[in-house]
Amino acid sequence: MSEYLLEMKNITKTFPGVKALDNVNLNVRAGTVHALMGENGAGKSTLMKCLFGIYNPDGGEIFLDGKKANIHSARQAMDQGIAMVHQELHPIRFRSVMENVYLGRFPGHMGVVDHKAMYDKTKALFDDLELDVDPLALAGEQSAAILQMMEIARAVDMKAKIIILDEPTSSLSDREVEHLFKIINRLRAQGVAFIYISHKMKEILEISDEVTIMRDGQYVGTWPVTDKATGEKLTIDFIIKQMVGREMTNQFPPREGKPSDDVVLKVEHVCSPLKKSFQDVSFELHKQEILGIGGLVGAQRTEFVEALFGLRGIASGQIYLNGAKYTNKNPGFAKSKGLALLTEERRATGIFGILPILENTVIANQKHYANLGILNEKKMRVEADRECKKLNVKTPSLETLIQNLSGGNQQKVLIARWLLTNSDILILDEPTRGIDVGAKYEIYNIMLEQISLGRSIIMISSEMPELMGMSDRIMVMCEGRVTGFLNKGEYTQEKIMALATQFAGRKENTAA
Amino acid sequence: MAENNVSKTKKLFTVCGLVVLALGIILYFAKAPMGLNRKIYDLPIFLIIIGLGFACKGFMMKPGAKELELSKKSFGEFLTNNAILLAMLVLVIVICILQPRFMQIRVALDILTQSSTKLIMALGICFTLLIAGTDLSAGRMVGLASVVSASMLQTATYANRFFPDLPQVQLWMPILIAIVACMIFGALNGFLVAKYDMHPFIATLAVQVIIYGACSLYFDMPPNNSQPIGGIRPDFAQLGQMRLFAGIYQGFPGISILIPIALVICVIIWFVLNKTVFGKNVYAIGGNREAAVVAGINVFRNIMGIFILASCLYGIAGVLEAARTAGATNNYGNGYELDAIAACVVGGVSLSGGIGKVGGIVMGVLIFTIIQYGLQFINVSPMWQQVIKGVIIAVAVAIDLTKYRRK
Numbered sequence: 001m002s003e004y005l006l007e008m009k010n011i012t013k014t015f016p017g018v019k020a021l022d023n024v025n026l027n028v029r030a031g032t033v034h035a036l037m038g039e040n041g042a043g044k045s046t047l048m049k050c051l052f053g054i055y056n057p058d059g060g061e062i063f064l065d066g067k068k069a070n071i072h073s074a075r076q077a078m079d080q081g082i083a084m085v086h087q088e089l090h091p092i093r094f095r096s097v098m099e100n101v102y103l104g105r106f107p108g109h110m111g112v113v114d115h116k117a118m119y120d121k122t123k124a125l126f127d128d129l130e131l132d133v134d135p136l137a138l139a140g141e142q143s144a145a146i147l148q149m150m151e152i153a154r155a156v157d158m159k160a161k162i163i164i165l166d167e168p169t170s171s172l173s174d175r176e177v178e179h180l181f182k183i184i185n186r187l188r189a190q191g192v193a194f195i196y197i198s199h200k201m202k203e204i205l206e207i208s209d210e211v212t213i214m215r216d217g218q219y220v221g222t223w224p225v226t227d228k229a230t231g232e233k234l235t236i237d238f239i240i241k242q243m244v245g246r247e248m249t250n251q252f253p254p255r256e257g258k259p260s261d262d263v264v265l266k267v268e269h270v271c272s273p274l275k276k277s278f279q280d281v282s283f284e285l286h287k288q289e290i291l292g293i294g295g296l297v298g299a300q301r302t303e304f305v306e307a308l309f310g311l312r313g314i315a316s317g318q319i320y321l322n323g324a325k326y327t328n329k330n331p332g333f334a335k336s337k338g339l340a341l342l343t344e345e346r347r348a349t350g351i352f353g354i355l356p357i358l359e360n361t362v363i364a365n366q367k368h369y370a371n372l373g374i375l376n377e378k379k380m381r382v383e384a385d386r387e388c389k390k391l392n393v394k395t396p397s398l399e400t401l402i403q404n405l406s407g408g409n410q411q412k413v414l415i416a417r418w419l420l421t422n423s424d425i426l427i428l429d430e431p432t433r434g435i436d437v438g439a440k441y442e443i444y445n446i447m448l449e450q451i452s453l454g455r456s457i458i459m460i461s462s463e464m465p466e467l468m469g470m471s472d473r474i475m476v477m478c479e480g481r482v483t484g485f486l487n488k489g490e491y492t493q494e495k496i497m498a499l500a501t502q503f504a505g506r507k508e509n510t511a512a
Numbered sequence: 513m514a515e516n517n518v519s520k521t522k523k524l525f526t527v528c529g530l531v532v533l534a535l536g537i538i539l540y541f542a543k544a545p546m547g548l549n550r551k552i553y554d555l556p557i558f559l560i561i562i563g564l565g566f567a568c569k570g571f572m573m574k575p576g577a578k579e580l581e582l583s584k585k586s587f588g589e590f591l592t593n594n595a596i597l598l599a600m601l602v603l604v605i606v607i608c609i610l611q612p613r614f615m616q617i618r619v620a621l622d623i624l625t626q627s628s629t630k631l632i633m634a635l636g637i638c639f640t641l642l643i644a645g646t647d648l649s650a651g652r653m654v655g656l657a658s659v660v661s662a663s664m665l666q667t668a669t670y671a672n673r674f675f676p677d678l679p680q681v682q683l684w685m686p687i688l689i690a691i692v693a694c695m696i697f698g699a700l701n702g703f704l705v706a707k708y709d710m711h712p713f714i715a716t717l718a719v720q721v722i723i724y725g726a727c728s729l730y731f732d733m734p735p736n737n738s739q740p741i742g743g744i745r746p747d748f749a750q751l752g753q754m755r756l757f758a759g760i761y762q763g764f765p766g767i768s769i770l771i772p773i774a775l776v777i778c779v780i781i782w783f784v785l786n787k788t789v790f791g792k793n794v795y796a797i798g799g800n801r802e803a804a805v806v807a808g809i810n811v812f813r814n815i816m817g818i819f820i821l822a823s824c825l826y827g828i829a830g831v832l833e834a835a836r837t838a839g840a841t842n843n844y845g846n847g848y849e850l851d852a853i854a855a856c857v858v859g860g861v862s863l864s865g866g867i868g869k870v871g872g873i874v875m876g877v878l879i880f881t882i883i884q885y886g887l888q889f890i891n892v893s894p895m896w897q898q899v900i901k902g903v904i905i906a907v908a909v910a911i912d913l914t915k916y917r918r919k
Binding site for chain 2: 052054073074075078079084086090091092093094095099103104105106108111112113115
């Protein structure tokens with residue numbers, strides 16, 4: 001019997017343009033909750049995908065119970081007692097809950113599924129986890145919390161020795177978190193080890209036994225949450241310091257000047273045609289202001305800005321741009337009115353991966369370079385080159401395919417794209433998601449520069465420090481509704497979280 | 513309250529069913545004395561069947577089943593969800609009025625017979641649609657199976673035998689060879705899709721061309737030299753032409769053997785899709801491939817299985833085609849895959865994968881055959897029939913997409 005249930009040694013993984021993991025170690029004891037922490041893009045998820053067999057690491061070794069393990073597929077990982085609850089749950093929407101629980105291991109004989117056994121087993125599992133869900137209900141109709149418990153039920157049923165929880169509480173209410181912790185505690189007492197990935201400091205300190213911190217794909221260190229010798233607890237400040245690797249104070253460039261009093265965008269009682277989406281959103285955006293939008297996953301922030309940009313419909317409400325009435329016809333119209341949208345999913349809706357940087361930069365502004373539909377190559381090149389240089393895009397040439405750049409540089413190209421269109425209002429949806437610390441700082445600088453040129457910014461961010469460090473004002477949303485505004489100087493994580501979870505009780509009622 | 517509603521729905525179904533049933537029985541005995549024989553033909557029998565169906569549905573309705581809500585909204589939903597079916601009903605009624613001869617058992621049996629091979633094809637192709645794929649090689653596989661089976665099942669005395677020296681083999685042997693030949697190409701489809709992650713459109717397009725070429729080479733072998741294959745053995749032809757219960761009463765044309773064959777295959781496929789691990793995996797891979805991979809489902813093996821099973825069904829359809837027509841050429845089955853895909857789609861199979869039921873596919877196939885048969889019956893030009901068929905496909909898919917549009 002080895003001291004550790006799981007040992008990951010010198011794990012290295014490289015993606016084109018990015019060294020995602022660089023000699024990372026992780027040692028987990030049986031019967032403990034091991035927190036894995038780090039900023040977005042620190043490589044936590046990548047490390048877990050290596051453990052779960054979704055990625056094959058380029059170097060390093062994994063030991064289970066002291067024996068070298070070969071894990072090349074999810075199946076092998078599960079056979080060796082590893083289960084993973086993914087951050088973004090993708091159930092098979094049109095199938096029942098019980099089928100999702102037993103996916104890949106349906107009970108039965110000779111390939112014929114025993115529905116009764118599957119139903120009974122699921123029911124027993126759910127009863128055990130104090131979950132009141134009909135095993136026959138469609139998975140697509142369940143809340144995130146239930147889908148999460150469904151995944152945990154699955155792990156329990158597989159008799160997993162190690163359960164990976166990737167941001168398990170990102171869309172749960174307080175009571176649901178409590179329920180989750182109760183289950184974790186019970187399984188921990190039975191000897192199950194958890195690897196717990198989360199950004200929420202308080203949760204980590206409450207539930208975990210040990211903390212491993214990563215930064216920019218590298219291993220920083222492992223600490224017990226409570227020091228056995230002195231009985232001292234880890235502090236949040238200490239963890240943050242290890243995560244960012246420098247003092248919090250100079251994470252953001254200094255903001256000079258103030259927003260003016262001119263209102264550039266006024267939104268009044270805007271409602272989505274879908275009941276579950278944003279409802280009754282009203283606010284004003286001032287010239288030269290950075291308005292941050294905070295909230296949890298599912299707060300409908302992205303849906304709202306997409307509606308503003310004409311990607312989604314609006315059922316009722318008014319929008320005024322510089323005092324004139326604006327209708328969100330379509331993105332082309334929004335663009336012509338000076339709006340720009342940097343989308344959240346860079347790979348899916350931002351870059352054209354297989355096109356060079358040049359095309360990626362000018363794509364939103366092609367009309368400007370065209371004469372009777374024929375593009376003026378030279379003009380495009382000059383302007384793309386100018387913007388990319390200004391934003392410090394690190395690339396050998398404009399002909400390089402954008403997919404070969406790092407995330408931060410891709411993001412800079414996308415910003416350059418919207419700066420070329422001379423947009424006055426930049427809507428940035430998670431502008432620094434998944435990019436390294438240095439590039440984040442550069443993007444913050446770009447934002448401030450645009451403000452100084454008289455532009456305005458709406459920024460959605462799920463990273464508290466960024467939201468508090470960059471915004472002139474924060475609007476918080478919860479389940480599609482605006483729950484409050486905070487002015488600079490009043491920000492605290494607690495206040496924002498309180499607003500962001502305001503309707504948590506209501507959600508539970510519907511779930512129960 | 514809910515209890516009350518359920519029993520209300522149950523009552524509604526039962527009462528309506530019994531009323532229709534009674535009407536049918538009355539008409540059945542009244543039509544001869546009233547001289548309606550040449551006006552309503554077999555309508556009473558149809559009414560009796562429909563009435564029985566409804567009444568049974570009412571009787572079997574479990575307490576706690578979803579109750580039928582009678583409101584403007586549910587009515588509107590009902591209209592959109594069943595638009596094609598309702599359009600078909602209207603058409604059938606119009607045809608019945610224009611041409612009362614349409615109301616005959618003979619016509620209904622004809623329609624079922626014509627649907628049989630199409631249904632077998634559609635049930636095969638639905639597996640490939642369920643994983644968000646497609647299969648363009650289906651039609652050519654029908655051709656292959658028909659040529660291969662027919663070539664070995666000719667009468668000994670026929671002058672232009674494909675294999676002049678071939679002894680009279682057991683009936684099942686050439687059939688098995690034909691189906692296995694299809695399954696080999698099905699395996700090739702699956703291999704290309706699963707191993708190289710090729711889009712099924714391209715993979716099956718390539719295989720389609722290969723099959724046609726291979727089939728034509730076989731067909732062109734001396735001494736046949738691309739002559740249509742004829743002189744089919746009567747025992748083989750029986751497999752497609754036999755009529756059960758013919759003449760059980762005067763004028764009864766008999767039930768084509770193709771109908772029970774299709775029915776059996778239907779039940780098997782329903783079982784596979786709903787009761788087996790393989791079936792569940794098909795839905796899972798189509799519904800969310802990533803989740804299936806993460807759940808440890810062997811996607812490679814399942815995709816191989818899907819294409820092999822599908823090609824087995826095309827093979828059966830091909831053999832039945834050869835038997836039914838008592839002949840074969842390499843052009844048999846050309847374009848069948850598009851009809852089969854269209855029928856699946858009209859029957860509610862989603863092209864983006866993961867959604868589809870056997871019942872829906874049966875409906876889809878029947879709708880197409882009924883509309884085609886009905887239009888022929890009232891002498892609508894074949895060109896107009898094409899136009900109408902196309903409109904049906906477009907409308908059906910448009911309705912389907914609004915139904916499943918992400919909320």
